Amino acid sequence: MDFVKGEPLFTKINDVPTQYPYLTENLESDVIIIGGGVTGAILGYYFTQNNINAIVLEKSRIAHCSTSITTTLLQYELDRNAASLKDKLSSTDIIKAYKLGLAAIDNIHQFVETNGNGCDFKHCNSLLYGTKKSEKTELFNEYQFRRDAGLDVEFVDDISSPYNFPISAGLISNKGGAVLDPYKFSHQLLSVSAKNGLRIFENSEAIEIIYEKNGVTVKTTYGHELKGKIVICATGYDTKLFTKQVFGTKSTSFNIVTKPIPNLSDLLQNTVFRDNLPVYHYFRSTPDNRLIMGGEDVRFIPDIENEHLRNRAYTLLEERLKHMFHEYNIEIEYRYCGAFASTSDDLGYVGRDKKHANLWYCLGYGANGILFSILGAQMLVNLYQGKVDENIYLFGINR
């Protein structure tokens, strides 16, 4: 089954900074992280930062699955507005999730301040906008909810909007977003962590996990074994090796990327955008002034295999972008899509398996996948160190 289709921007434009070896011997470690996408890299970073011995095992190439196609538009807000989530989460928990998202963006900011900005990280504003008059009230209510919670937000309408595309209303979150290059970020995390002792293996697939009383054995292709105290599932949307539990509803999300646009406005360069539709669209710029737009989600299986549906989604995105920005010469250079998973409360999954205490998960499901992985990794380090994490219940495996 393919989790990614097309030619992703980030793996195309970047050189491979480091090729990691494949596993050629049996090894032991405290923590075994399965999956070498951005989540595995984040986990490797936080565990080794805390002097905990860890190994990352990737069956294919580092950051070549979902991580290669993420738009990496980082926003603290959840996929849906607070009013739509009230059946699933209390207001207190929604605000807590928003504030944790902001904290996760700050964590990445601190990472690049300490280690250098090797991943094109940029802190920016975030705009949630509507185009229909009927969306104005909903957006205003969301604005009030966030403002009353102390978040730094502004409300704009069609007259006061500073943006160069039509909106009926918008909620600007000052410094509520960020962008980065997910391929470079994953590699930078691994390179920093390798210096702290993280062992990383590419082209090495975990094919069986044996759960023992005091640990786990991970069997890999070509017969080598890893022994550890715990194994962490960081395999993104492919969790079947570990469990039959269904964590989220899978869909296929689509991205198109323009050629560089020379006269892209400063506001487009310094804001991340999402519209307020139930199946929403999102866009951001890149350091070389491209626009990446995503959305038009359809079912995952079998739709991802349907070339006609894929092309239709790319065409719809292109038409939308051209309709929004008449003044730019928009030519599409990249088109790709892949699996995405949403959950009933828009939060990911972090914690211990209900059956095997030595099996832990860090699954960044929902639109904030990368931010959830940042939070999840820190929560799992706390769990490993026997500390009580006051927020892990939000991401509970059995909720």
Ligand SMILES: Cc1cc2nc3c(=O)[nH]c(=O)nc-3n(C[C@H](O)[C@H](O)[C@H](O)COP(=O)(O)OP(=O)(O)OC[C@H]3O[C@@H](n4cnc5c(N)ncnc54)[C@H](O)[C@@H]3O)c2cc1C
């Ligand atoms: C079009 C699109 C846009 C998106 N935009 C955003 C966005 O703007 N912001 C955001 O936060 N999120 C976004 N997401 C979600 C984002 O892609 C994910 O949150 C993130 O990339 C997941 O990373 P991961 O490391 O968990 O998974 P992956 O990148 O899929 O990594 C899992 C890795 O595990 C490996 N693996 C699997 N099984 C095994 C095994 N048995 N042994 C060894 N290795 C194994 C795989 O090869 C893979 O490399 C988007 C998703 C899509 C499809």
